[in-house]
Amino acid sequence: MLDIADELHRWARQGRPFAVATVVATSGSAPRQPGAALAVDGDGTAVGSVSGGCVEGAVYELCQEALRTGETVLERFGYSDEDAFAVGLTCGGVIDILITPVRPYGAEEPGRDAAAESEAPAAVITTALAAAASGEAAAVARVVRGPAHLLGHALFVRPDGTATGTLGGHPDLDRTALHETRALLDAGRTATVEVGADGSRCGEPVTLLVESSVPAPRMIVFGAIDFAAALVRAGKFLGHHVTVCDARPVFATRARFPDADEIVVDWPHRYLETQDLDARTVLCVLTHDAKFDVPLLERALRLPVAYVGAMGSRRTHLDRLDRLRAAGLTELELNRLRSPIGLDLGARTPEETALSIAAEIIANRRGGTGTPLTGAHTPIHHDAPTALERMGPVSAA
Incomplete structure (x- = not known):
């Protein structure tokens, strides 16, 4: 909705x-x-x-x-x-x-209590629509299965944990729904959640549909090269807010990247340290220059982001891994690095390479294998774990 x-x-x-x-x-x-x-x-x-x-x-x-x-x-x-x-x-x-x-x-009915009106499902839905339309992060939970008298009741939840509305049952049901909804909102996810009608994990079940509306996920492209320009266009096509970052002002220009939402001239690792990133963020490192890549990846691979990919040959990749191990990264952290970046499409041009990278980002997000569907016995649609679930415990940066 x-x-x-x-x-x-x-x-x-x-x-x-x-x-x-x-x-x-x-x-x-x-x-x-x-x-x-x-x-x-x-x-x-x-x-x-x-x-x-x-x-x-x-x-x-x-x-x-x-x-x-x-x-x-x-x-x-x-x-x-x-x-x-x-x-x-x-x-x-x-x-x-x-x-x-x-x-x-x-459109309040004559004689209807104003407080009750604000708690009604339709009023809660219109409040959620207003927030989503204005670009605010917001979520709404609705009862979609359970006792008939609860069907359609709604709870609107903001990122700070405040809420409007009620699911119409036990007070603990609202409290439990608030916690579940806020967790999904933090991850920018839409999903169903099953809880007990009294707010516990037992008792008569109630199924909630939680819809999250959040700002566009971020893609940060490090390295203002020709391949980056094509990747910026692909990122925008996928619905990302795209930033290009490079320490060289002669390359990081609006003329070279007209489709980017932001262009930043700064050392990549220094810029990364200033950003508040979430579990939907995609980081693409295209510089394949150790003086930029190593300090950047040392920090990026310890962040709870969705994807970290780095361009370079297989020899560059092996040298990069040795440098990152020397910097103290664990094998678990190194296993998060997608390098050489992209899926094997035989890509050569910047546009083909951007498509290869975009395909890997989608497969990583959705749990796809990259296998051709023709003749395969894999499902067409996948339910992928979140970035936090994939990466396990996060060490301190």
Whole structure:
């Protein structure tokens, strides 16, 4: 839902009622992941997608029905062998979709308590949409499975741990949901979480969909070379906020990197030490010069970032490893280094090399193998562990 926050926030500000259908669970080869949404306003205008086209028509009708009834419903769509023309997913997957009607800002019912109104699911959703549309880091947790009276209740959580709304059950359920939601927000992840209705890990289960909206993940490209210019374009295409850093002002210029969000002239390791990085950050070291690379990688490989890759030949890589060992890095830390950088695509040009690096970043993020799908028996979609889970304990820098 938060992936279409800009449009939904605009509808809400205009006082347009709408219903939003959100993917809350998938299995098999479902085309969209939890959090993907389709919304329909009172005039029948639609935005977003939940299946890439397979069940859009049926979900559109469910949204219109929710606008008429004001009721939140959970629907499941799967593949039908019995009727090839039945509404379902031709890819063979299964998706569960939550349809929630949302009243616009200022549409309070006469006599309704204002405090209760602010806790209502629709009000919580509009608050979350406003935050996401403004670029703030925010998350919303909604009950998608459990006791019927809790379905659709929502809790909006900010990075500082403050929250708005309620899941409508035991007070400890809100407290547990707050902690779980804040952890996912810190990692910038959207996922489902199962807790007990009383907030414990036992008892009647309640499934929450937690959607996180965070600023674009960062890509920092060290080394203002021609390959870097192509990688900047690839990084922007993947949705990253891209910074180019190089100690040489003659190369680190806006004219050479018009697509970069930032261009920094500084020694790479010194710049890295000033940055507050998270578990989604991607670091690409393209200088392949020991005086830049070694002090930079010595620090980078001890940070809880998503990816650290370094360009260079295999001989350069082996020499680099020896220098990093001499600097005190452990084998566990060295194993995090992707070098030579990129997947084996046979790339030669800067653009081909950028595609090779981008492919490795995606595979690392999603848990892919880089194996051709033709003839392979690997899943098409993967659920990768977080960067923190992959790297294990982090030593002090």
